[in-house]
Amino acid sequence: MFLLPSPSSSYLTKHQDTFCFGGPSHPYTGSQTSRIWCAKRTGKRRYPSEKKKLRTKHKELLSDAKEKSKFEGTWRLFKLAVPLDQDPGKDFLRVSDGLLQEIAKVLKFPVASLLPPEAFTVVRKSFDARKKLKEPKFVHTVDMDVKKLISLEPRCWDFISRLEPKVGLVEPVHDGIHFGDLTSIIREGKENKEAVLKGGNGHGISSTELYKNQATRKPKIAVVGCGPSGLFAALVLAELGADVTLIERGQPVEKRGRDIGALVVRRILELESNFCYGEGGAGTWSDGKLVTRIGRNSGSVLAVMRTLVQFGAPEQILIDGKPHLGTDRLVPLLRNFRQHLQHLGVTIKFGTRVDDLVIKDGHVLGVMASESADKLHLTSQKMEYDAVILAVGHSARDIYEVLLAHNVELIPKDFSIGLRIEHPQELINSIQYAELASEVCHGRGKIPVADYKVASYIDKEDFYGASDAGVANRSCYSFCMCPGGQVVLTSTSPSEICINGMSFSQRASKWANAALVVTVTTKDFEALDYYGPLAGVKFQDKHSGRMIGHAREWNGLYYLDNPNLPPNLHNNGNLFFFDSIKNNREKVLLQHCHLRHPSFRVIKLLFPCLLNKLDVESLHCEVRELAKHKCVPFPISNKMSTYPFYLIHTDVWGLSNIPNVFVACWFLTFIDVCTRVTWVFLLKQKFEVNFVVQQFFSMIQNQFGVSIKRISSDNAKDYFNHGLNSFCQKRGIAEKYNVYFSNLGKIQKWYK
Incomplete structure (x- = not known):
């Protein structure tokens, strides 16, 4: 009998694909273990034994490639870098003209435009904007179907015959390898x-x-x-x-x-x-x-x-x-x-x-x-x-x-704790992409929204403050970086505060956030007298009630005070914020807020050095824009109803972009002017207004035993029809049509 715990509750694509189960003949024991397949390290940080195995594997791959025919199967081409100006962008996953040129260089084919795109399939595409490169590029991994390529372009035969496998650049793909779902x-x-x-x-x-x-x-x-x-x-x-x-x-x-x-x-x-x-x-x-x-x-x-x-x-x-x-x-x-x-x-x-x-x-x-x-x-x-x-x-x-x-063996392990930091996404874009930051366009541009990863190894002598844990060193690193995302509350108890980062597929938010964590070990748990397999859980649940820091709010963000600053600088809030700002744009916005939101042209006259390289038209202030909006006064009407159902106001609204579960896209409302009680009817089609109005009048007559005396509506053509007019005339209902003044898309009704 096996108990398989989840390796993590976060949405990872890691899947343990070994499952065993049996009947009562398989005894349950707390110390029973199962075989675990561990991942190998990738990249430059490999053990020497892993490097040796990798070299052996590549030698076998090259020997197999020499034995097999070059004109059968599939070849995989790696590290095909296409400059940004020659690539359609991150959302283009087919073979572009710029990618064909890079493929032609690998094959040493003279005319890239003659290569048929149908013979190539993009397997992987990533964006490389490291500063050590001369220009940012999209890096592709492409599979080449040799048989299809030769059938569509026979002149490629000579170039394929001279193609030699190179580890990490050109490799044959094993026949029959296809992983489905x-x-x-x-x-x-x-x-x-x-x-x-x-x-x-x-x-x-x-x-x-x-x-x-x-x-x-x-x-x-x-x-x-x-x-x-x-x-x-x-x-x-x-x-x-x-x-x-x-x-x-x-x-x-x-x-x-x-x-x-x-x-x-x-x-x-x-x-x-x-x-x-x-x-x-x-x-x-x-x-x-x-x-x-x-x-x-x-x-x-x-x-x-x-x-x-x-x-x-x-x-x-x-x-x-x-x-x-x-x-x-x-x-x-x-x-x-x-x-x-x-x-x-x-x-x-x-x-x-x-x-x-x-x-x-x-x-x-x-x-x-x-x-x-x-x-x-x-x-x-x-x-x-x-x-x-x-x-x-x-x-x-x-x-x-x-x-x-139940005496099941639980083995504690080291983990990391920390906090989540948030930045303006434009700041991360500008740091990572420099002048290309404008190409992001809130996740809709050619290049992906910028992210980052930071890590540091800290020795004991660099620790801030005393520690009784006896830990010689720690690792501090960023984790779960969410570009274009938001911070959400993930507490499971009212007495705790726990947060996480999330984002939508477009990553269009103006904020970026990431967790900044540090490793903790069993020595840290034991320093607090926490022992046993659940010592780490007790460590996480510890409620000290102590303040971990002091921060100041500015422009929607909290800036943490630096304890290493002299005391006189802590009292000067303006200086603290001014030192926290990294570019002229933020300095301009700061002065704009200090001066009670004047025009940016005024700011340019006052601080010409700050706006020396900034376009005034590119600066926007939401507070200033909203302050310029004026609410036109609308007098409260004295034409109030003295008793219920004397005057009913009706209005039809739509078309809604998103229908409800009943596929209704229109809404018809009835408001009793005396009691302000409102009835809402959902309509699938707008022509149903005539029928619903008559149905509503009959319902009021049957349920409340009174007749509606007057009906008021706007000049919508839905109320001007022979059926509704005849209905009102037979029942002696007076009709009144009004024109309402609209301000900023909100109708100001006279009965308010």
Whole structure:
């Protein structure tokens, strides 16, 4: 019996693809372990043994390439750098003319325009704007179909014959290597009746026990947690034929979105449905980055990526150097994922919390679960399963307590803590791209929104303040950088403050944020008298109540005071802010605020040196723009109704860009001028106004026993029709049509 905890609750594409389960013949022991496939380091920082293996692998690759024919299969071309002015931009994923020129240089083909684009496929595309380069470039990795290339352009035959493989530049791709999505891989394996489905990196899905049990009955498996690990575990098991129940303490994305809206707008925290708990895990309302350290083009990563594309993710994530989804794309993707699981027969229990494991004679027999809203566990009931998979993430601390109570071996590990910092996105763009910052265009330009990564290794003598932990050194680094995003509240308890960063797919926000964290170890826990496997949890939950710093607000941001500054500078707020500003634009805006928002032309006369290189027309102040808007006075009308239903005002509104669930795009309102009670009717078509008005008058007559005396509306042509006029004349209802004055798009009605 295996208990597989989730490696992380954030939305990563890492997937543990080894699943084992069995019946009561497999005893449960707290110290039982499973084989874990670890990722190798990539890039320049490799161990010597890893470098040796890599060289050996490349030699074998080159020898295989010499034995095989150059005119068959696929060749992969790396590091094809296209200058920015020759590339259509980050969203263009096909073969451009500039890319054909780079391919022609590799093949030593004289005329790039003669190369057929159909023979090439872009595998990866990234933007390189490092300052050591002469110019920024888009770097491509391209697959070349040799047979198609020669069939479309026979003159390439001589150039292919002279093509030699070069490690990291030109390499032949192994025949038959094609990684589909997980569903197709599993179904193909079932059709071939293979017990183990192997990927390109040696990972496998053990399914021998499943096929044995299918002869008798489907194994019942509970997957606890609806994060990425839980979703993919349920998908694999359901495709293999198991009877899967997915248990989630939170709510589906539709209900969870409303709960998060209540938290953001009205500060109402739902303890079991928030940024951490719910369908998709904590990563649903996050940045949606799909980066991993186990190899961008490895088989397991590509399988997960293509599975996401199957459920609605854009195919661009298969090519982008730094793939990113965003919350707005994750929500419909998870909805499609859930519908697919339900189609496979998976039972999903939302709002259900696992309170305990059912263990007897060393065997896991199921779980004890109750409704999430039941804090006293009064509704807890027993659910029997053949196996239980725990994919609960890092926020379900109560599950850790349960495992510890059952003597399950829990191994603590070092982690990082810190804070989240926020900057103007334009500042990051200007630092990273310099004069190219204008090409970002809030995520809609040619180049991607700029991000960054910082890291520092700190020795003990450089520590600020005393430390009793005895730690010799620490690592401080940035984490989860969200360009064009926003900071959100991810607390799971009213007594704590925890934040995270998120962004939408366009990354169009004017702010950027990133976590700045430092490593903590078991020595730090022991210095605070925290011992045991949950010492790190106690360390995180420590409430000291002490102030960690003092900051000043300016222009929507909080600037942290520097403790190393002399005391006299802390008292001078203007000097503090002035030293915090990095460019002339911010200096101009600061003086503009100090002087009560005068015209920027006045600022230019007062401070000509600040606006020496700035265009006055490019400076904008929202406060100044709003201050120039004048509200035209509108006298309150004395034509008030003395009793209900004497005067009814009606108005029709539309067309709405987004219809509601009933496909209604128009709204018809009735307002009783005396009581201000309002009725709203949803219309699918505008011609329904005539029918709804008559229906409303009949309803008032039947429900309240009174007749409407007068009706007032604007001059909309919907009220000028023979049917409505005849109806009013027969009932003796006086009609009145008024023209209202509109100011800034808001209609000022006379009955206010």
